[in-house]
Every structure is written in C-alpha cells, then in structure tokens.
Amino acid sequence: MVRFLSITLVFMTLVVLPVRADQNDVKLSDLFRQLQSAPELTQAQLIERRIWDIWHTHTDPQVYKTMAVGVLSMRSGALKKALAAFDRIVAIDPNFAEGWNKRATIYYMMGRYTASVNDIQRVLYLEPRHFGALSGLVLIFDAIGKSDAALKVWKQALAIHPNMPKIRSRMLELKRQLTEPPT
Numbered sequence: 001m002v003r004f005l006s007i008t009l010v011f012m013t014l015v016v017l018p019v020r021a022d023q024n025d026v027k028l029s030d031l032f033r034q035l036q037s038a039p040e041l042t043q044a045q046l047i048e049r050r051i052w053d054i055w056h057t058h059t060d061p062q063v064y065k066t067m068a069v070g071v072l073s074m075r076s077g078a079l080k081k082a083l084a085a086f087d088r089i090v091a092i093d094p095n096f097a098e099g100w101n102k103r104a105t106i107y108y109m110m111g112r113y114t115a116s117v118n119d120i121q122r123v124l125y126l127e128p129r130h131f132g133a134l135s136g137l138v139l140i141f142d143a144i145g146k147s148d149a150a151l152k153v154w155k156q157a158l159a160i161h162p163n164m165p166k167i168r169s170r171m172l173e174l175k176r177q178l179t180e181p182p183t
Helices: 004-014 027-037 041-056 061-075 078-094 097-109 115-128 132-141 147-160 167-179
Strands: none
Touching: 004 078, 004 167, 027 041, 027 167, 041 097, 061 167, 078 097, 097 132, 115 132, 132 147, 147 167
C-alpha cells in the first residue's frame, strides 16, 4: 500500500506541473501580507499551507520529481536517500530555496548542525521570509544550548509569521532560561 501511494505521488508530481512557482512566485508577497494580518490560527494555517505549496513547487520536472522522492524518503526515515535527492536538487537549481531548506532539514536530522546552518543561510539569502528555515535554525540553537540566539531567531520568525503554533510558549521558556540564575 505504501509503495502504491509513493508511486502515485511521484506520478502525480510529473503530471500536474504549475506554470510558475518557487520562492520568486508573485503570489507570495500577497500571501505574506495575509499571513501577518490573519485574525486566527486556522486562517493563518491555510495561508501557511499555500506558501509551503508554492515553495515546494518547481517547473523543472526533474527537480519536482526529485523533491517528491526526497520528501518521501525523509518521511520514511531513509535519510541518506533523501540527502542524495536534495543534493541533486541544489546541484540542478542552486537558486531553488526549498531544495536547500530540505537538505538543511536532513542535515539537522543527521546531527550535522554546521552543514544545516550553512544551508539555512543559503535559504534565507534566497528567501528571507522563510519561517521554516528560521524555525530550523532555532532547533539547532536549542540543540547546542544557545538560548539567546534561539530567542533572537524566534522573534525574527514571529515578525514574518505571527501565528506560528507553540512559538510563544517556547519563547517564554527561553526568556526564563536566560533570566534564571544557573543552579
């Protein structure tokens, strides 16, 4: 069943290609304005999903198919296979921010934090509003005990996406960690 779903997803990605999409899609500016003014979490989540859909889309069938393979591999825990897929994507199109972001995620999952940070820097160069990359950077700072840096990046992410779930509680926790004396 899983194999059938995987094959179906890959086939669908080959058949339904958009006219234009990636971090340069003209629809993104309006979506980010909507995201900032969304009055409730459910509306913000719908807008966020539309942004992610655009970020994941590429007009090159080879990149689009490889992205599907990489994402499926990542979700199934096949990190080396996912890394190979995302390596191919950044080689084919080094200006596709989501290829770098997905590879940064794999590096994080592998515990390769320096490589992940390097890729996140590339993502943010290509798409400074990439709240997913900023969230990944926070996870790395948390993992290496840099609460002050994590808090600063959370604030950047919230300026872009004020309705990100769980951020406010995590920010309060980080602030508390920074103000409490060590025991």
